[in-house]
Amino acid sequence: xxxxxxxxxxIKNIMVWLYxxxxxxxFFFLIPAGHTLSVIIFEKIKHDLLPDEVQLIVTNPLSxxxxxxxxxxxxxxxxxxxxxxxxxxxxxxxxxxxxxxxxVMWILSVSTFLFFIGCTFAYLFLIPITFKVLYPYATxxxxxxxxxxxxxxxxxxxxxxxxxxxxxxPIFMALLNFLNIVGTDFWKSKWRYxxxxxxxxxxxxxxxxxxxxxxxxxxxxxxxxxxGMIISRK
Numbered sequence: 299x300x301x302x303x304x305x306x307x308x309i310k311n312i313m314v315w316l317y318x319x320x321x322x323x324x325f326f327f328l329i330p331a332g333h334t335l336s337v338i339i340f341e342k343i344k345h346d347l348l349p350d351e352v353q354l355i356v357t358n359p360l361s362x363x364x365x366x367x368x369x370x371x372x373x374x375x376x377x378x379x380x381x382x383x384x385x386x387x388x389x390x391x392x393x394x395x396x397x398x399x400x401x402v403m404w405i406l407s408v409s410t411f412l413f414f415i416g417c418t419f420a421y422l423f424l425i426p427i428t429f430k431v432l433y434p435y436a437t438x439x440x441x442x443x444x445x446x447x448x449x450x451x452x453x454x455x456x457x458x459x460x461x462x463x464x465x466x467x468p469i470f471m472a473l474l475n476f477l478n479i480v481g482t483d484f485w486k487s488k489w490r491y492x493x494x495x496x497x498x499x500x501x502x503x504x505x506x507x508x509x510x511x512x513x514x515x516x517x518x519x520x521x522x523x524x525x526g527m528i529i530s531r532k
Contacts, residue, residue, distance in 0.1 A: 311385040318381050322374035327366070336366040339373060343454060347425050352443045354450060365447040372455040376417065380410045401476060409469050412522075416465030417458040419518065425457055428511050460503050464519060471526030485527045492523055 326335040344354065356362050387406050391399050474480045485492075496519045500512040 308389055311389045315378060315382045315385050318378045319371075319374050322377050323370045326370035326373055334366060334370075336369040336373070340365065340369050340451070343369075344450075346421075347429060347454060348445070348450070349430055349443075352429070352445050354447050355444050357446055357448075361447050365451055368448065368451050368455075372451070376459070379413065380406075383410060405469055405473065409466055412465045412469065413462040416462035419465070420458045420461035421454075423514060424461065424511050425454055427514070428457075431510060457503060461515065464499070464515075465522060467519065467522045468526035468529055471523070472529045475530040482531050485523070485530055489523065489527075493520065496520065496523075 326339070328335055348354065356365075383406050387402050391402060471485055475482060475484075493516075496516050497512070500515040500519070503515075
């Protein structure tokens with residue numbers, strides 16, 4: 299198969315995922331009981347994560363509409379991520395041996411599970427604490443705590459997706475060992491450097507001055523790092 303045929307096949311797999319992405323996006327725009335699904339999801343997120351003393355505002359006439367579009371697209375992306383991974387794996391599987399195919403399918407299933415676990419962890423623990431810890435600083439200096447709708451949605455989903463990706467750490471470690479890029483004892487000898495790296499990343503994506511959310515993220519990451527060491531040695 300020449301380059302252009304390979305490219306067409308690759309684009310075909312991407313397009314299948316894009317069709318699902320658009321389909322799910324429209325699905326979240328359906329109107330049950332007078333409200334779009336994106337509005338229902340938004341209300342749920344606001345109820346679960348936004349502190350009571352904080353008010354959401356719109357800064358222009360399009361903000362509310364764009365917020366619903368944003369919620370729909372982001373929810374569709376999360377929902378269709380397994381489809382995207384499957385289409386990519388399907389594209390590469392014909393070039394692999396049977397043993398390698400089993401490894402790839404294992405990576406697909408475990409990666410999907412870990413990603414959703416990471417998103418859930420961020421939603422249930424990291425984001426609520428971050429908001430509750432940071433916003434009292436506004437009242438201390440006499441400022442009124444507001445949050446624009448677009449920034450609220452972006453903050454919630456960006457942190458969820460970032461933590462979901464970080465939870466793929468054991469897969470990344472095992473994959474590097476499987477490809478013989480690093481040795482079996484590499485991760486064990488570098489755990490101190492990994493801890494410092496986790497410390498820096500956690501400080502960046504969890505802007506909590508008290509360090510509570512940073513510690514909450516470092517602990518599972520170090521557990522996942524240990525799990526990655528175990529998997530890599532097998």
